[in-house]
Amino acid sequence: xxxxxxxxxxxxxxxxxxxxxxxxxxxxxxxxxxxxxxxxxxxxxxxxxxxxxxxxxxxxxxxxxxxxxxxxxxxxxxxxxxxxxxxxxxxxxxxxxxxxxxxxxxxxxxxxxxxxxxxxxxxxxxxxxxxxxxxxxxxxxxxxxxxxxx
Amino acid sequence: xxxxxxxxxxxxxxxxxxxxxxxxxxxxxxxxxxxxxxxxxxxxxxxxxxxxxxxxxxxxxxxxxxxxxxxxxxxxxxxxxxxxxxxx
Numbered sequence: 234x235x236x237x238x239x240x241x242x243x244x245x246x247x248x249x250x251x252x253x254x255x256x257x258x259x260x261x262x263x264x265x266x267x268x269x270x271x272x273x274x275x276x277x278x279x280x281x282x283x284x285x286x287x288x289x290x291x292x293x294x295x296x297x298x299x300x301x302x303x304x305x306x307x308x309x310x311x312x313x314x315x316x317x318x319x320x321x322x323x324x325x326x327x328x329x330x331x332x333x334x335x336x337x338x339x340x341x342x343x344x345x346x347x348x349x350x351x352x353x354x355x356x357x358x359x360x361x362x363x364x365x366x367x368x369x370x371x372x373x374x375x376x377x378x379x380x381x382x383x
Numbered sequence: 384x385x386x387x388x389x390x391x392x393x394x395x396x397x398x399x400x401x402x403x404x405x406x407x408x409x410x411x412x413x414x415x416x417x418x419x420x421x422x423x424x425x426x427x428x429x430x431x432x433x434x435x436x437x438x439x440x441x442x443x444x445x446x447x448x449x450x451x452x453x454x455x456x457x458x459x460x461x462x463x464x465x466x467x468x469x470x471x
Contacts (some may be wrong), residue, residue, distance in 0.1 A: 258414070276414065276445040277452075283416045344417045344453050351452050 241307035241318075249300035249323075250288045252371040254283055257323060257332035261306055265315050267314075268308055269374040277352040282317050285368040293323025314354070314373035322365040387418040394426040398433055405430060406468040410441030415449050429461065436460065440468040 242264060247253045260278050265275035284300065294300035305318040350356050355371035397405055407426075409430035415423075423439075430437035440451070440462040450456045 272450050273444060276448065279414070280416060280449060287416065287418065344420055348417055348449075348452065 239303045242305040244303040245306075247304065248298060249294040249302055249321075250298045251287070254286055257286070257334045258283060259305060261317065263314070264306055265372070268315055269313075270315060270372060271375065274372055274375065275361070277372065277382045278315060278317065278364060280357070281352040281370050281372075282319070284349050285370065286321050288345060289319065289323055289366070292326065293321050295324075309371060309373070314371060314381050317370045319368040319370075320361060320365060325360045325364065326366055387422045390419065391422045391425065394422070395429070398426070398429055398435060401433060402435060404433065404436040404438060404469075406438045406440060406464050406465060408441045408468075409439055409446055410443070412446055413443055413444050417453075419452050420449070420455065423459070424455065438462060438468040442466050 243260065245257065245260075247257065252270040262275055262281055265278055266272075270278065282304075286304075289300070289302055290296065299323065300323055302383060303320045305316075305317050305320075307318075308314075309316055349358075349368075349370070353370045353372045355369065357367070359367050359369075361367050385449070392405070394405070405426075407423075412419075427437050438460045441464065442461060447456070447461075450461075460468075460471065462471055
């Protein structure tokens with residue numbers, strides 16, 4: 234594996250538009266592969282990030298396409314994974330109020346929080362002190378993956 | 384999220400033709416978010432209302448993993464290939 238990215242490797246500012254999520258996914262996917270995450274681990278990180286960004290667009294900015302979202306992607310301090318931090322200036326949401334549906338209750342929707350909590354090794358969803366929300370997602374490379382890519 | 388409306392319309396149009404079964408070949412789908420999952424669940428519910436069997440095939444490892452995490456892998460009839468889905 235080549236030299237790890239410096240921390241933070243990527244800072245992005247995007248508008249709150251769904252069509253901008255695909256290039257962000259591609260960028261993080263490339264970085265995840267560079268940092269030794271296997272394909273499924275990269276997929277899980279990207280999906281968790283996607284859910285967080287979708288929440289900001291749909292619920293934080295209520296579909297306003299001109300909201301600002303900031304995304305920082307970095308290597309974990311021990312070099313064994315990726316951290317994605319998402320910040321917005323949308324309305325503040327009480328994280329406790331966001332609940333996933335019962336997984337046994339099969340109906341469309343309500344899976345976003347479950348996916349974010351399940352797919353990554355660390356998930357934080359907190360109000361920012363000066364408004365908006367901050368989501369932190371961390372995904373670690375599995376030992377097997379790290380050994381393979383070392 | 385961006386492509387789910389297209390997927391929803393395609394499935395809805397197909398179900399309105401009242402086929403004997405509907406097979407969704409997902410081999411060309413490398414990724415699915417919760418919006419895509421919601422579309423799939425909605426499709427399943429609509430298929431059941433019309434008594435049309437809905438079958439999935441050609442799942443990539445990524446999509447299969449996402450269905451498992453959402454615990455939807457036991458809800459859908461999943462086949463490896465299109466041929467198996469058509470025969471199953």
